[in-house]
Amino acid sequence: MRAAFLRLSGRMQRLLSLLIFPALLLFSAAAAQANTLSLAEVGDALIDANLRQKAPLVEQLLSVEDDDTLRFAQTLLEGDLYYRKSDRLLLTKDDDDLQAFFTQEPVVISSKRAIKKISVNNRLRIQLRAGIARMQIFASSEATRLTAAQSLLKSADDIDTATLKEAMAQETSPKVSEVLALVVGLKQLQSDNDNERRMGVDALSGSLYPEVRGALSNFIRDSEAAGHTKEAALAAEAMEKIETRLKINSVIENLYFGLALGAVLLLAAIGLAITFGVMGVINMAHGEMIMLGAYTTYVVQQLMPDHIGMSLVVAIPAAFVVSGLVGIAIERGVIRHLYGRPLETLLATFGISLILQQAVRSIFSPLNREVATPEWMAGTFSINPALALTYNRLYIIIFSLLVLALLALILKRTLFGLQMRAVTMNRPMASSMGIRTGWVDALTFGLGSGIAGIAGVALSQLTNVGPNMGQAYIIDSFMVVVFGGVGNLWGTLVGAMSLGVVNKILEPWAGAVVAKILVLVFIILFIQKRPRGLFALKGRAAEMG
């Protein structure tokens, strides 16, 4: 980094020496009245100036500190500043839209040749960047100052020590001060003074910014090369501190990913916990119910392309209804005839899963479909500079818990839930009490399938939506239900979360595939020990599965 700085400044010196003479000649008059030039005038002058003449003008520009100037400098830096040849009107170009710089009104032009770019070279860019950073670091908004300070971490050379000190003194926000202190530290690392460098290392110790880590590791290398063993050791210590914190970070991150994976498993398995756990029906087409839910989301989005944010909310009940109806149809058409013959049920529903997959493949396409993520689900929140957690995972964790809670409520608090439990406990007795058991069976199966559909909506936000997506989850879902204990929602929750977390914690240590295999082997062994799962039902009901 330091070498690069030297190289750049060398080039600047050469350029400067070339510049000074003509610049002096041409702009001696302008320089005399420097303070009186307004932004509009500077802009106007820039149109005519050649690259060499632009330097003092930019200097002029940056000496004034206000929002317009900042915007002007940024536009210029990005190469988006144009002017109309006919009337020298300054324009901003954003992709293909043009607007007047000062009035910000849209401008339409006849041809591309009617406008011309105000170009800048590397030297001007450096000048601009430094100026912008300086301006931003004193900006009134805290967010702007923070971004400016963070961008300074990447290129500490953009700001000189004096300005930095001034900014530090003025700064009121602790967040920004912290980052500025790091910038100071970075600058101190480059100092010739041993003491300063040590102070720099001290300032940087424990910081999680990747730039700081990079600078420190460069520093260690350079110090060792230069024989400054003491500084190198100090820096290594600081590095170690950073590494430890990063490790804690990655544990937190894995835990979060694990919980998110657990939430996905939970969503996929809740429906199964009903059809398999409560009714004892092995539904191999369960994964396809998830797939149908995901495709419903896709269709809903196609129907309302302008309201992606809303579409997801609409898709949840839609997916519930679609998958639920298909589930009821399967129950009435096939499974009804196979009660008490679990192995046959397994085969028949597997056949249904093949049919559904092929149907989706024929209707849509064998290729994956794109389901858009609404804006409110995108993005991340950062806990510290090296740890940013995505919102969509957070929403899915919350969503899965909500679905579970809702289901528990239905089972425990509604008439339907009561009838459902009665039928599963003792069918003939329930029937003689006037419960239409066939009807309850169909609705129960519909409920389980509908929840799988809802899981599909959530999954469409995380993975690819394709005809095979259900198959990826079917084995996992069964594992969760079997692991947690059949017929037990609480067990499903614990099973899903622990499998998710264990999977993600093993992943960095063993690799994704091996982690998955280990989890599968673990479950196979676990079932040997506790064939009825973590939270086994006690008593006669347990023997029926």
Add this chain to the structure above:
Amino acid sequence: MTQDTLTKGVSLPVRGGPLTRLLMADAAGRRLVMALMALSVVVPFCNLVFPEGSIFHVSTYTMTLLGKYLCYALLAVAVDLIWGYCGILSLGHGAFFALGGYAMGMYLMRQIGDRGVYANPELPDFMVFLNWTELPWYWMGFDQFWFAMVMVLAAPGILAFVFGALAFRSRVTGVYLSIITQALTYALLLAFFRNDMGFGGNNGLTDFKDILGFDLQQDSTRAALFFASGIALILGYLISRWIVTSKLGRVLVAIRDSEARARFLGYRVEWYQLFVFVVSAMLAGVAGALYVPQVGIINPGEFAPINSIEIIIWVAVGGRGSLYGAVIGAVLVNYAKTYFTGAFAELWLFMLGGLFVLTTLYLPKGVVGLWAQMKEKFVTPGGPGSSSDSISQNQDKRQDDNDTGTNKAEGSV
């Protein structure tokens, strides 16, 4: 032990050895064995003797295809042995098939020697590609044919033994067992996809050159492999038939029909289950080993759970609980698959799915039970109204009748 008795039986059929007794009581089996013997001789003969263009000529393609079906049929017999007679629905039998295939594939890989792309006499191409310097320990010995053949039986057998011992001893049965067998094959699928495993990763083992010194591309080698498949199927059938008609076999059926009752009668259910599971896995391994040289490739795709489930449908279509039905089912379904994936690729999965649903709903005894089912439908006074349920209830009863028939013929209890 089973092997010994059988070979003895083959050598002395006329004097009323076990084989005669076995076949005398099994009319359908007799016909099947005859048909298979004829097929194993006639097809290679027609392929080798008659020139191309002759109406009697069987192309090498057809012969290889038929050979494939024979391997599948053996696999179906293996599955029927445990599912039809012991009630163990394994959704992971493809794993044993694939393991046998890999053992054979490893032998064939070693036979390539320095004729590979990288011309390394010791290491298969994919290992050279991965910059491995020496053969992993588990590849040792596979240059010997006998060792590979031992492994064809041992690898699936040991896996089945360990897995079965764990599962049956803790009384994991029924649907739970089905699901964990599926998890087993899924785990193996993931494992074999990894390059580090040393089994060729994604691409598997392929580019085989010769077997026992005979060129695999030669028609005569193909014919010999076909013949071997036919013989293996006959032997597999006889072994399975022998098991299910023995006293042990009747205990198996008892376990299938009521595991708890069999246990209360004093039988160590888990040992019976384990025995038949291991035998079945070995048969599947042999099927895989014969399959690989004929199709010329083995890759992790064979471990895919759907493959294992397809085996179940062969057996279900043919007729669960009748070994010759499994053979018929495997050939029928696979012929349909070959035909439909060629002619209407889109329709095949619909058909397969439909087969699953229809056979479980309407054909609990498969196509071999169709005749009895029809007869019952028109003869029984209950009429068509009570059809599907009565059939399912009678299914096991009729199975018992079958076995009683065998009992009488054998003159034992």
